[in-house]
Amino acid sequence: MKYEYYSNWSATDDFSVVDFVSVGKHGSISKRIEIIPTRSHGVYNLALGDMDNSGNFNDYTTSDNGDRDKILATVIKVIEDYTRKYPDRWIYFAGSTPERTRLYRIVVGLHLEDLSKLFEIFAEVADKQAFQPFQKNIQLVAFLIRRKII
Amino acid sequence: MKKAIKSKSILFKQEATIVIDEKLNALKGKIMAPKKLAEANRHLKKMKSLPK
Numbered sequence: 001m002k003y004e005y006y007s008n009w010s011a012t013d014d015f016s017v018v019d020f021v022s023v024g025k026h027g028s029i030s031k032r033i034e035i036i037p038t039r040s041h042g043v044y045n046l047a048l049g050d051m052d053n054s055g056n057f058n059d060y061t062t063s064d065n066g067d068r069d070k071i072l073a074t075v076i077k078v079i080e081d082y083t084r085k086y087p088d089r090w091i092y093f094a095g096s097t098p099e100r101t102r103l104y105r106i107v108v109g110l111h112l113e114d115l116s117k118l119f120e121i122f123a124e125v126a127d128k129q130a131f132q133p134f135q136k137n138i139q140l141v142a143f144l145i146r147r148k149i150i
Numbered sequence: 151m152k153k154a155i156k157s158k159s160i161l162f163k164q165e166a167t168i169v170i171d172e173k174l175n176a177l178k179g180k181i182m183a184p185k186k187l188a189e190a191n192r193h194l195k196k197m198k199s200l201p202k
Contacts, residue, residue: 059183118160130198
């Protein structure tokens with residue numbers, strides 16, 4: 001993949017929390033990725049958000065720092081490392097708004113060939129009770145991703 | 151105490167430098183995005199099964 005990602009992280013030893021710094025037009029913004037178990041066995045939810053100076057996490061804020069692609073590349077790299085460590089776990093994630101989920105869909109669609117070499121990628125589609133294999137332009141509400149057994 | 155590890159990528163040409171931070175380890179198990187987690191649980195409950 002041609003994009004760069006933020007390559008300096010602080011993390012917990014189980015990669016359930018990864019911190020990095022976004023650098024852009026609004027300066028330096030502390031970002032956090034959290035990956036924690038859901039009630040569905042083997043499924044872990046990924047949340048991405050900003051950290052404020054008080055240590056509070058906000059995953060519904062819009063930083064608009066001009067580095068969207070770099071941040072998404074960082075999320076993908078974190079998923080790569082997390083699923084290397086835990087190849088049996090599913091990662092579930094959705095944007096905090098439908099517009100953000102749509103943006104993620106576009107990015108995944110653009111890099112589907114590369115991503116599919118490493119991951120099984122499924123989509124949750126509204127009103128369907130089964131996950132569908134991801135396809136470009138699919139109208140999804142969330143992603144479900146797992147490392148491929150190569 | 152902090153430990154740094156390097157992580158190469160199959161997808162990217164870069165290498166990540168990851169500092170394992172004991173202060174962050176204290177956060178393990180805490181839920182920082184409860185609303186997002188509740189939403190995920192609500193959606194997942196509706197799904198009949200996971201992909202095989």
